[in-house]
Amino acid sequence: MANDPQETGVTKRLRSVKNVIIVLSGKGGVGKSSVTTQLALNLYASSPTARVGILDVDLTGPSIPRMLGVDGHGVHQSSDGWVPVYADGPSARLACMSVGFLLKNKGDSVVWRGPKKNGMIRQFLSDVRWGELDYLVIDTPPGTSDEHLSLLEHLGPVHARLSSVIVTTPQAVALLDAMKCLSFTRAVNLPVLGLIENMSGYVCPCCGEISNVFSTGGGEDMARREQLTFLGSLPVDTELVTLLDAAAEHDAEKSAMTSGTEPFALLSRYEKTSSAKLFKGIVSRALGKLTGEHAVEEAGP
Ligand SMILES: Nc1ncnc2c1ncn2[C@@H]1O[C@H](COP(=O)(O)OP(=O)(O)OP(=O)(O)O)[C@@H](O)[C@H]1O
């Protein structure tokens, strides 16, 4: 594609980003960040050359660095903008950017008003050297707030490459909020690849049997009613919590295991969980829908 002198910062930075997938949830704590992380890991593993970026715009509660095991890493500023943190080390196919990398201390809180949040999101999209990506997966705060409006405003020039995924839990209150989220996507004309029902049942850590502790199936019913694709359900998986909550502690080991050709340690561990097997189906349905929305191409090596 030829360089256009009129290109805005965002258009220029995202010129080689083929697909942007925004992960949304109506309610907090339903597992949006863990779904974002799993989506990115699965897309990364979908091909040996796939390039994936994760942008964490959950500015007041950034959890992606911790889940990816890169908490405490810093981004550095080059003459050509911010260099993202590569969670897979030298392979450099899994780029991550989060406000978490910019905080002095892990426990610092981000207390910003709308304009400052808007400025930060613009910078994430226009100042980060994302390079060639097959997928940029964006984790957002719960609900539909200032951050969502800023994000969509700045992503306006690449609207044709945008799509979204909605995450809910099976409880009625979460489903009600997921409906609000869906109506937001309709109001802003954002394509929805489908709905994921998280924490649907419980995987026994002893035998792997799935029990329905709470109600299940509410997400699937909502998808059917609203003519959305139901991407799949994910049970409560203690292995996943242990993995994602402790990912940062495995960081040193991960660095030791990662080389230019080896898969990185978090991915190897994740692939052994029951969630990973279920998530493969979710990704395959999401990619099927994405191909229908707009062509999925892979960035060259
Ligand atoms: N399927 C699951 N099984 C077990 N634990 C899960 C599952 N999904 C998420 N969790 C855990 O639940 C907690 C909250 O998940 P997560 O941070 O992904 O939610 P969120 O919706 O992004 O939250 P927030 O509203 O704060 O942004 C995390 O500790 C995460 O590891």
Ligand code: SF4
């Ligand atoms: S599912 Fe089976 S192994 Fe797990 S707690 Fe129940 S009886 Fe025990």
